[in-house]
Structures are given as C-alpha cells and as structure tokens.
Amino acid sequence: MNTIVKNLALALGIFAIEIGSTATANTSNQTQLLAQATTPTIKIDGSSTVYPITNAIAKEFQADPANKGQVEVKISGTTGGFEKFCAGKTDISNASRPILQAEMETCKKNGVRYMEFPIAFDALTIAINPQNDWAKDITVAELKKMWEPAAQGKILRWNQVRSTWPDRPLKLFGAGDKSGTFDYFNEAIVGKAKLTRKDYTPSEDDEVLANGISKDPNALGYFGYAYYQENESKLKLLAVDNGKGAILPSTETVEKNQYQPLSRPLFIYVNLRSSTNRKLLSKFVLLYINKVAKIADSVGYVQLPSAVRDINYINFNKGKTGTVFGGKARINSKISDLLPKKPVY
The missing domain is CATH 3.40.190.10 (Periplasmic binding protein-like II)
Structure with a gap:
C-alpha cells in the first residue's frame, strides 16, 4: 500500500512539474508574441x-x-x-x-x-564566367539576338550570336518577371518591358544569378553592378557596345552618360x-x-x-x-x- 502511495505521489509530482514547465513556456511564448505585436x-x-x-x-x-x-x-x-x-x-x-x-x-x-x-x-551589368576566354565585349544588337522571344529554342550556342565565338552551349541567367531589372533590361535591349525569351534561368534575387554564372563556364547573365563587385573574384564583365564603342560599367562611365542604354536610377x-x-x-x-x-x-x-x-x-x-x-x-x-x-x- 505504501508503495502504491509513493508511486502515486511521484507521478503527481512529475505531472505538476510538467504542468509548470508548460505554463512557463506558454507564458514565455505569449510574452514574445506580445512584444512582437507592440x-x-x-x-x-x-x-x-x-x-x-x-x-x-x-x-x-x-x-x-x-x-x-x-x-x-x-x-x-x-x-x-x-x-x-x-x-x-x-x-x-x-x-x-x-x-x-x-x-x-x-x-x-x-x-x-x-x-x-x-x-x-546603377550600371546594369552583363557578366560571364571567368573561364570564358572568347568574349571580350558584346553589342546591343547581339544582346537582343540572345534575349528576344524569337531566340527561344533557337539561339542556343555562342557561335550563333557571333560567328567567331566557339560552338559551345549558351546558358542564360536573368531577372525574374517580378523584377524591375527584368523590365528595364528588356525595354532597353529588346524594345518592350515584358518581351523576352523564357528558356533561361530566372530569379528576382541577383545573388542567385551571380552564383549561377560563377558555376557555369558557358553562362551569361545580367544584374545590378553591386552584385558584380560583391562577386568580382568569380565573375567577368563584358563591355557593351551601343554603336559608340565598347564600354565597361563603372562609376565614371555612368556619371559621363557613356554606359548606355544600361544605366538606370534606383x-x-x-x-x-x-x-x-x-x-x-x-x-x-x-x-x-x-x-x-x-x-x-x-x-x-x-x-x-x-x-x-x-x-x-x-x-x-x-x-x-x-x-x-x-x-x-x-x-x-x-x-x-x-x-x-x-x-x-
């Protein structure tokens, strides 16, 4: 009988401790939620x-x-x-x-x-993988050839863009359609904000694009200049030629209105x-x-x-x-x- 009483008392004690712990946890959670709310x-x-x-x-x-x-x-x-x-x-x-x-x-x-x-x-930046040793610059017309809707399923290799470039697969990375970069790039290069091919790797996060390009020797993509600078050791810039010579993005070329049409306000x-x-x-x-x-x-x-x-x-x-x-x-x-x-x- 004494054994039964002792066991019952022990069980009740454990139950009370659990109740107390739960109450303390609930009170702590409520305090945190109240702090967040206020x-x-x-x-x-x-x-x-x-x-x-x-x-x-x-x-x-x-x-x-x-x-x-x-x-x-x-x-x-x-x-x-x-x-x-x-x-x-x-x-x-x-x-x-x-x-x-x-x-x-x-x-x-x-x-x-x-x-x-x-x-x-910002200087909207065209980036490639450092292992790319054939592309030094790119024209606005070539960018359009890469990115316009007519390129989808057709312009799939580098030599299709410029004949002197190698017969290698072209892997494109660009902004997702919720991005202002997407709108601006397509307006500037293709001619209309929402007009682009769809067979590319998209993201609204520029860091994702920079990482993707850095891992693929055949890649080309575009994003904000700050993300190039942050990833400079694993990316390579392409100069853009709008008909007035190939220009690299920089503070100076933006201030002098030379890096066009890819300079934009934020x-x-x-x-x-x-x-x-x-x-x-x-x-x-x-x-x-x-x-x-x-x-x-x-x-x-x-x-x-x-x-x-x-x-x-x-x-x-x-x-x-x-x-x-x-x-x-x-x-x-x-x-x-x-x-x-x-x-x-």
Missing part, C-alpha cells in the same frame, strides 16, 4: 538591386538604441514589391525602375499616396501618410536621405549629386507625393533627369 515595425520589400543599400541603412538605424522599432527588409523584385506596396501592405518599396502607370492607378485606388526618392544610379517609394508608424518611419527616411550617398558608393553604385539629396529633403519636408517619371521606365536616363520636375500622382 514593437513598431517598418516593412520594406521590393528590388534585390536596391536591397544592399536599404539593408545597410536598416542595420545602422537599428543599431541606435534611440530608435525603438524594427526594420524588416525583404526581396520580391520591384514589381512584386509594388504589388504589396500599392495594396498598403508595406511602408517602403525598393525599386530599380520608376513606378509604372498601372501601379500608380492601383495605389490611387487603394488610397496609397507615395513619396518618390531617387537614391543612386528609388525608394514611401507611404508615409497611411503608415501606422509615421514617427518611426519619418526618422528612418531622414536617415536614409542623409546616409544613402555614402552607402550607395560603398556597395558599388553611383552616388547622386548633393542637389538631388537636397531635393529629397525638400520633398520630404513638404510631404510632396507623386512621381516625376510619368509612369514610364525611362531608357537612357541621365543623372540630370532627377533634378526638379513637377510630380504627378
């Missing part, structure tokens, strides 16, 4: 090209204990980012092209009034008016405007002149909404194109 969060999504800049600024912002909030930076491509932004699901949209007319209409329909801030210039779009975290978001955007030139330069993009930064400050302080690009992804853009124009919402 901590203000700036939600950012969009371009993988802009991601390195925004992510660096987010880290600096969160390192300051005076900024009581979180910054969440995700990648879904410029188009994917605008889908969320214009639905009111994010506070900031990273973009490697200006907002388009259809996106403007969606934002207007959903009451999302956005502020447009140019942040840097942006963030901010939904300050309907954000639930306006105070925190305002602090973040002001830090962004102040720091972006230095950070853009450090990650491999071309910083904009101080006049553009001053315009960004003025537009922010005035709460000026809209875009100066008229709902189009402008090809052959110059840095001077970012100077004052009347925005349209």
Whole structure:
C-alpha cells in the first residue's frame, strides 16, 4: 500500500512539474508574441538591386538604441514589391525602375499616396564566367539576338550570336518577371518591358544569378553592378557596345552618360501618410536621405549629386507625393533627369 502511495505521489509530482514547465513556456511564448505585436515595425520589400543599400541603412538605424522599432527588409523584385506596396501592405518599396502607370492607378485606388526618392544610379551589368576566354565585349544588337522571344529554342550556342565565338552551349541567367531589372533590361535591349525569351534561368534575387554564372563556364547573365563587385573574384564583365564603342560599367562611365542604354536610377517609394508608424518611419527616411550617398558608393553604385539629396529633403519636408517619371521606365536616363520636375500622382 505504501508503495502504491509513493508511486502515486511521484507521478503527481512529475505531472505538476510538467504542468509548470508548460505554463512557463506558454507564458514565455505569449510574452514574445506580445512584444512582437507592440514593437513598431517598418516593412520594406521590393528590388534585390536596391536591397544592399536599404539593408545597410536598416542595420545602422537599428543599431541606435534611440530608435525603438524594427526594420524588416525583404526581396520580391520591384514589381512584386509594388504589388504589396500599392495594396498598403508595406511602408517602403525598393525599386530599380520608376513606378509604372498601372501601379500608380492601383495605389490611387487603394488610397496609397507615395513619396518618390531617387537614391543612386546603377550600371546594369552583363557578366560571364571567368573561364570564358572568347568574349571580350558584346553589342546591343547581339544582346537582343540572345534575349528576344524569337531566340527561344533557337539561339542556343555562342557561335550563333557571333560567328567567331566557339560552338559551345549558351546558358542564360536573368531577372525574374517580378523584377524591375527584368523590365528595364528588356525595354532597353529588346524594345518592350515584358518581351523576352523564357528558356533561361530566372530569379528576382541577383545573388542567385551571380552564383549561377560563377558555376557555369558557358553562362551569361545580367544584374545590378553591386552584385558584380560583391562577386568580382568569380565573375567577368563584358563591355557593351551601343554603336559608340565598347564600354565597361563603372562609376565614371555612368556619371559621363557613356554606359548606355544600361544605366538606370534606383528609388525608394514611401507611404508615409497611411503608415501606422509615421514617427518611426519619418526618422528612418531622414536617415536614409542623409546616409544613402555614402552607402550607395560603398556597395558599388553611383552616388547622386548633393542637389538631388537636397531635393529629397525638400520633398520630404513638404510631404510632396507623386512621381516625376510619368509612369514610364525611362531608357537612357541621365543623372540630370532627377533634378526638379513637377510630380504627378
């Protein structure tokens, strides 16, 4: 009998400990969930090209204990980012092209009034594998021959593009169709934003493309210049000839408007008016405007002149909404194109 009582007491003790542990775990989980629910969060999504800049600024912002909030930076491509932004699901949209007319209409329909801030210039880069010892440059016409819809299933070898290149398989890597890089590249090279062959390896993440090219001797692809610089030891650049000689992407060739038609502005779009975290978001955007030139330069993009930064400050302080690009992804853009124009919402 005593043995039974002892065993019962032991079992009840273990049960009580388990109940207590479960209750403690549940309380801990509830505390974490409550903290997450009450901590203000700036939600950012969009371009993988802009991601390195925004992510660096987010880290600096969160390192300051005076900024009581979180910054969440995700990648879904410029188009994917605008889908969320214009639905009111994010506070900031990273973009490697200006907002388009259809996106403007969606934002207007959903009451999302956005502020447009140019942040840097990018040289959209054509990269190959370092083992490629035959290609030194490529013309815009040859790029079109590679990427136009008519090339699908037909232009499959390097010597089909240029007869002096070897009879080797051509493996293409490029932006996915939710990417602003996809839109800009096809507009500049093929002639229309959504017009391209489909038999290539796509991704909205430029890091994925850079890694793919670095592992395939027969590869060619395109992405933002910062990702080339990050992977410089395992990639090789191709100079692009638009009829005025072969030009490599660089800070100097972008500033002098020589690397065309693949130089393009980068942006963030901010939904300050309907954000639930306006105070925190305002602090973040002001830090962004102040720091972006230095950070853009450090990650491999071309910083904009101080006049553009001053315009960004003025537009922010005035709460000026809209875009100066008229709902189009402008090809052959110059840095001077970012100077004052009347925005349209």
